[in-house]
Amino acid sequence: MTPLGSGGLLLIEPPVYQDERGEFFESWNERTFAGLGIPVRFVQDNQSLSLRRGTLRGIHFQTGGFAQAKLIRCTSGAIQDAAVDLRKESPDYLRVFTVDLSADDVRMLFIPRGFGHGFLTLADHTIVQYKADAFYEPGSEGSIRWDDPVLGIDWKLPEGMTPILSQKDAAAPYLRSISKNPA
Incomplete structure (x- = not known):
């Protein structure tokens, strides 16, 4: 486990057990993660497939109360993951942390509540899976x-190269014009 900054953002590299059949690792174990100082209860699993x-x-x-902590991993392809500390009281306020995650490793990124999150696919047919500790709430989304x-x-x-964006992401506001507090 490698802390990134001072705000609870963690790069996690679980032990991998390999033999002639392949490999095994635990991508989530509540007891293990609590022992690492991550006492979180995940309530939603999400997966995205990006074709290009x-x-x-x-x-x-x-x-607000719908802020989400997330545990991110890439199960096919590769991504550049970005987490932005949006907590105004944090010493890392507005600091950006980027980490490459891929299907070739088992690294995961734990993102605490109060961060913004995004990723860029570095390969075709990339699958990203992530757990969230709060349900998605459209009215609290930013x-x-x-x-x-x-x-x-x-x-x-x-x-x-211009990135491939959804209409929503292409229309996202600049930070200076966001009226609701992101954290």
Whole structure:
């Protein structure tokens, strides 16, 4: 487990057991994670399939009592994952953390409540799975534009490539114009 910053963001590399059949690892064990200081109860599992490299999803967050902690892993392909600390009281406020996750490793990213989250696919046919500790609530959902200059995320886009975005993500506001507090 590697802490990223001071706000509870963690890169997790679980032990992998290998033999002639292949490998095994625990992607979630409530007791183990509580022992690592992550006493969270997940209530929702999500999965996304992105067909093409260069698909960008996010930066998304939920506000208030619907804020979500997430455990992210990539089960097919590869992603550049980005987490943004949106907690105004945090010493890492507005700091961006990026981590590459892929199906070739078992690394996972734990994102505590109060962060925005997004990812860019680095391969075709990429599957991302994540657990959330609060249910999705459309009225508490928010997003920040992927290329917001305040955040300055260095996405791994090839020169001249524009990411593939949903209409919602393409219309996401810049941080300076968000009226509701993201954290």
